[in-house]
Amino acid sequence: MSVGTHTASPVGTVGKTSAPVRRGGLLRSLTRALPLAPAVVLLLLFLAGPIAYCAYIAFTDLQLTGQAQSSFVGLENFRAAFRDDAFRNAVWLTLVFTVVSSLLGQNTLGLALASLMQRASKPVRTVVGGIVITAWVLPEVVAGFLLYAFFRREGTLNAILDWLHLPTQNWMFTLPILAVSFANVWRGTAFSMLVYSAALNEIPKEITEAAEVDGAGGWRRLWHITLPMIRRSIGTNLMLNTLQTLSVFGLIWVMTRGGPGNRSQTLPLFMYEQAFQKSMIGYGTAVALLLLVVGSLFSLIYMRLLRTEV
């Protein structure tokens, strides 16, 4: 924090005169930075600390029980992971979960809802907004229960299919990963909807109207005008959705516990199972570190997208 005031002072000051100025400046800067201290201490102890610790124990064979001390095993955990079918399964399911629920689901549905809302009448807009946002504000675990009830064999979805004379099935058994993906769409779409509503409101009306008068149809207006104008919001939204989806735990835990078998076991659930149910903290942490690295990469891309803002 010391430098801001110093750079402001004239460059030409040399020798004796500069020393007291600098010391006074340093003292002042330190006092000014003092309010940052509580936040910085908390962040270092409880956020940076665990991340550093994560990077350390990922390379050890630390276990939960029965072992006096852990030893450094290098990349063994990572090698074990890539040999492990269960790990590859978790990576694949995480990919499916992210693509289906975040990229295709929340993002597309959120954009569709936001653009329909631009034209809809006000009462409809209020009601729909209220319902979709309620799903988003509900606690994660509650959302899990509601969607569990919806997808169960005796649940609402099958009741409706039955009523329509369509074949029913046990969704949580046949397609557990799709059931949890749809649950995540239900829960998360409101965020995209809000982001896109804000973005669409910023497009000047004259532009769309001009295109309309020129005879550009709905799809062409969407592709050539709307999407290019909100591309920054699309990028931001995709990044945040993906990051959020990568770390979903409670929703899946409540609905399926990762099962049946491990057919809805995404990386966070795999990590939990390895670390606690199988007591392999070192191995579980190695998986966590991979997740963290992927998350950091997305986070860096997100910052690139926002780079003019800071």
Place this chain on the structure above:
Amino acid sequence: MAVLTRGTTLKSRPTGRGVTLKSRRTGRRLAADAGLLVVAAAFSLPLAWVVLSSLDAHADLRVKAPDGLTLSNFDAVLKPDITFTPLLNSLILCGGGTLLTVVCAALAAYPLSRFRSRLNRPFLLTILFATSLPITAIMVPVYALFVQVNLIDTMQGTIYFFAASQLPFAIWLMKNFMDGVPKELEEAAWTDGASSLQSLVRIVLPLMGPGVAVVTVFSFVMMWGNFFVPFMLLLTPDQMPASVSINEFFGNRGMVVYGQLAAFSIIYSTPVLLLYVLVARRLGGGFALGGAVKG
């Protein structure tokens, strides 16, 4: 999707231009309304289940009209061990965590917003980076760390971690809100001899009341709904907040009484829904996330 095709057919109708534009608008509005209502109906099914089941003595897993309205489910769950203790625990954890977050964020935002320094930018970039880290991924090492420093299974340890995990976003929001408060007002206070702390507490924070409210409510709502953090860091059942205890109540007691589960879900969700409405009313739908996300 139906809407767009509908719009095109309406457009190609060969009538006078003013009329076409107007009727096209009306047609499109109706189509948009219809499309939205279909989606809303799908979204509302799970919500309808929880409301109807909570009032139904014989609730099962599907949406159906109750046999008769009853509050017996609420009566059954409104007991200390099922509802009151977990909600009190939630309140202590989330209240403590929120208080710590808001105080630290307000203090930290002040120098970041008011004084120019070469370190501001790297600090803010780090904060922004931290806002989007997947917290889920560090819970295993946090657990291991907490075991070593004896913070595992303690309320204060969980509160510290809650605060630390919300702080990046809280600082970011708070700094942006604080930038909106003009500096001139404080400069007057400074010349009158007020310290930085005094001008922060007496001048800046009152002027950004809505901003502080947003940060507070947002932090609280995030913590109230969080399942994984208390699930990992707390072990004693007596200390569990509602987000974890509901899971025990549901999963580990054999036969599930769905009506009671629904009633408990409603009781547990009500505070955050109310808080959201409170803040959203005051600031318009975007809930300041617009401000945080806007590119």
